[in-house]
Amino acid sequence: MTTLLIRGATPFWSGEPTADTTVCGQATDILIRDGLIAETGTLGDVRGVEVLDADGLLLLPGFVDLHAHLRQPGREDAETIASGSAAAAVGGFTAILAMANTTPPTDTAENAEYVLDEGRRVGLVDVQPIGAVTKGLAGQELAELALMARSRARVRVFSDDGHCVHDARVMRRALDYLRPFGGVISQHAQDGDLAGPGACAHEGEWSGRLGLPGWPTPRSRRSSPAMRSWRGIPDPGCTSPTSPPRRASRSSAGPSSGGSP
Amino acid sequence: MTRHLISSADLTRDDVEAILETAASMHDVQRREVKKVPTLRGRTIINFFFEDSTRTRSSFEIAGKWMSADTINLSAKGSSTSKGESLRDSVATINAMAVDALVIRHNQSGACRQVAGWVGASVINAGDGTHEHPTQALLDAYTMRANLGDLTGRHVVIVGDLAHSRVFRSNVLTLATLGARVTVVAPPTLMPAGIAAWSAADGFATSWDLDAVLADDPPDVLMMLRVQRERMSGGYFPTPREYTIGYGLTRPRLAALLAARPEALIMHPGPMNRGLEISAEAADSPNSVILDQVSAGVAVRMAVLYHLLVGEATSGGYAA
Numbered sequence: 001m002t003t004l005l006i007r008g009a010t011p012f013w014s015g016e017p018t019a020d021t022t023v024c025g026q027a028t029d030i031l032i033r034d035g036l037i038a039e040t041g042t043l044g045d046v047r048g049v050e051v052l053d054a055d056g057l058l059l060l061p062g063f064v065d066l067h068a069h070l071r072q073p074g075r076e077d078a079e080t081i082a083s084g085s086a087a088a089a090v091g092g093f094t095a096i097l098a099m100a101n102t103t104p105p106t107d108t109a110e111n112a113e114y115v116l117d118e119g120r121r122v123g124l125v126d127v128q129p130i131g132a133v134t135k136g137l138a139g140q141e142l143a144e145l146a147l148m149a150r151s152r153a154r155v156r157v158f159s160d161d162g163h164c165v166h167d168a169r170v171m172r173r174a175l176d177y178l179r180p181f182g183g184v185i186s187q188h189a190q191d192g193d194l195a196g197p198g199a200c201a202h203e204g205e206w207s208g209r210l211g212l213p214g215w216p217t218p219r220s221r222r223s224s225p226a227m228r229s230w231r232g233i234p235d236p237g238c239t240s241p242t243s244p245p246r247r248a249s250r251s252s253a254g255p256s257s258g259g260s261p
Numbered sequence: 262m263t264r265h266l267i268s269s270a271d272l273t274r275d276d277v278e279a280i281l282e283t284a285a286s287m288h289d290v291q292r293r294e295v296k297k298v299p300t301l302r303g304r305t306i307i308n309f310f311f312e313d314s315t316r317t318r319s320s321f322e323i324a325g326k327w328m329s330a331d332t333i334n335l336s337a338k339g340s341s342t343s344k345g346e347s348l349r350d351s352v353a354t355i356n357a358m359a360v361d362a363l364v365i366r367h368n369q370s371g372a373c374r375q376v377a378g379w380v381g382a383s384v385i386n387a388g389d390g391t392h393e394h395p396t397q398a399l400l401d402a403y404t405m406r407a408n409l410g411d412l413t414g415r416h417v418v419i420v421g422d423l424a425h426s427r428v429f430r431s432n433v434l435t436l437a438t439l440g441a442r443v444t445v446v447a448p449p450t451l452m453p454a455g456i457a458a459w460s461a462a463d464g465f466a467t468s469w470d471l472d473a474v475l476a477d478d479p480p481d482v483l484m485m486l487r488v489q490r491e492r493m494s495g496g497y498f499p500t501p502r503e504y505t506i507g508y509g510l511t512r513p514r515l516a517a518l519l520a521a522r523p524e525a526l527i528m529h530p531g532p533m534n535r536g537l538e539i540s541a542e543a544a545d546s547p548n549s550v551i552l553d554q555v556s557a558g559v560a561v562r563m564a565v566l567y568h569l570l571v572g573e574a575t576s577g578g579y580a581a
C-alpha cells in the first residue's frame with residue numbers, strides 16, 4: 001500500500017464537537033499509511049511518500065450517499081455500478097447505498113450480493129445495496145429481509161424506493177419484522193393516487209401558471225394513506241429520509257444551523 | 262418585438278397595441294372583395310397541429326393565405342409523429358426546409374417553448390397543453406376594444422375550467438397588460454394549483470361564487486370557458502346539471518347581468534356546450550360577441566404574422 005502525506009489541511013472537525021471546539025480545527029499535516037491515519041501535527045520531511053499540498057483547503061470525512069440509483073442490473077444504458085461509483089468518487093463520496101429498484105430488484109440475498117460484489121470489483125467506493133421491502137417492489141408481500149440482512153451484503157437499509165409502500169399493514173409488518181437485526185426502512189413517501197398520470201412538477205403556484213399537472217404537496221397530502229402509515233405506527237426503528245443529521249445542527253458554519261431537532 | 266410568440270407575457274403593452282392596430286387594418290382587408298395582400302409573398306408558414314383544432318388551424322391558414330404566404334398544414338395524424346417520431350426530430354425535419362414561421366399546437370404544456378430553442382423559424386404558440394394560447398387572448402382583447410374602447414379599469418370576469426384552460430392563462434396576462442381588472446370564477450376543483458399566491462402576485466381576483474361577483478361588481482365582459490365533458494369522469498364536479506346551476510350563464514343569470522350592465526359583452530372561445538356553460542339565450546343574445554371573436558381571429562393572426570415576420574423591416578422600432 002502507498003503512503004500519502006497531506007500537507008496543511010484544515011480538518012472540518014477535530015474530534016467530537018463539544019461546546020468548546022470550533023468546527024474547523026488547526027491546519028495540520030496528515031500521514032496516511034496503509035489506508036489509515038498514522039500521524040498528524042507538523043511533520044517534517046518524510047521521504048519516499050506522495051505529497052498532497054492542501055494549504056488553505058478543508059479536509060472532510062468521506063461522504064455517504066444514502067440514496068443512489070445505480071440502475072444495474074437492468075438499465076445499464078442509464079447508469080452502471082461502475083459509472084455511479086466513479087461519479088461518487090469524484091464528488092467526495094466514499095460510500096453509496098444503491099436503491100433496490102433495479103431489474104430484477106434487490107429483493108433477495110443473491111441479488112444483494114451481486115450488487116456488493118460488483119461494487120467491490122469496480123473498487124472505487126463502498127457500494128452497499130439497499131434491500132427491497134416487498135417482493136418485486138409490489139407492495140404486497142415482504143421480501144426476504146432477514147436473508148438479505150444475513151447475507152454477505154449485510155443489508156440494513158430497506159426501501160421500495162420508486163414505489164410507495166401504500167399498505168399501512170404491510171409497512172407495519174416490515175417495521176416490526178426487522179427489529180431483531182436493527183434495520184431501517186426508507187419510505188418513498190409519494191401517493192400516486194393523488195396525482196394524475198402526467199404529473200411532472202411540484203403542485204403550487206408555478207405548476208398552476210405553467211399549466212403543468214402537479215404532484216400534490218406534503219401539506220395537501222396530510223390525510224393520505226401514505227402519510228397515515230407514517231404517523232400511525234409507533235417506534236420500531238423507522239427513520240424518515242428527511243430527518244436532519246444530528247451533528248450538523250451544532251455547526252456554526254453550516255447552512256441550516258439551529259434547524260429542527 | 263420578440264421573434265417568437267410563445268406566451269402572452271412575451272408582449273409588452275406597446276407590442277399589444279401595435280398588433281391590435283395592425284389587426285384593425287387587416288380587418289378592413291377582410292371586408293374587401295379581393296382579400297389578398299402581398300405582404301408575405303415568398304414566405305413559408307407551416308401549421309403543425311399535434312392536436313385536433315378546426316377553428317384555430319383554419320384561422321391561421323386563412324391568415325397566411327390572405328397575406329400571400331405559402332401555408333402548409335401538417336397534423337400529427339398520418340404523419341411521421343404517429344409512426345413514433347419524436348417532437349425534436351419532426352421539428353428538425355421541418356427546420357431543414359427553411360420555413361419562416363412555425364405555428365404549433367401541442368397537447369403538452371411547454372412544447373412550443375422547447376421547439377423555439379431548436380429552430381430558426383419564428384414559433385407561434387397556437388395552444389400548448391393547459392398552458393397558453395396567446396393569439397386567442399389577442400383576438401379577445403381586439404373584440405373587447407372594438408366594443409368598449411380602452412380597457413383600462415374595465416372589469417372582465419372569466420368563468421369555467423380555469424385549471425385546464427390556456428385561454429384563461431393567456432387572457433389574464435394580456436388583460437393585465439392592457440389595464441383591465443380581472444376576476445376569475447370556478448369551483449375549487451377547477452381552480453389551478455397555487456391560484457391564491459398567483460392572483461395576489463399578479464393582481465387579479467378569484468371567486469367560487471358567480472352570483473356574488475355578478476351582483477357586487479357587474480362585469481363589462483363575461484367570458485364563459487368551455488367545460489370539457491370528460492372533466493366529469495375526472496370527478497371535478499358531480500353532474501353537468503350541478504355545474505350549470507352553479508357556474509353556467511343561464512337565462513336568470515343573463516337577466517341579472519343585463520339588468521345591472523345592459524352593455525355587457527358575452528364572450529366564449531368556442532366550441533360552445535350550449536346548455537352546459539352557456540344557455541342558448543346568452544349565446545344568441547345581442548350582447549354576445551362570440552362570432553366577432555372568430556372574425557377577429559383571422560385579422561389578429563395576420564397582424565401577428567406581420568409583426569413577427571416583417572414588422573421590424575417597416576416599423577423600425579421593433580428589434581428582431
Ligand SMILES: [Zn+2]
Pocket residue numbers: 067069099161162
Ligand atoms: Zn430514488
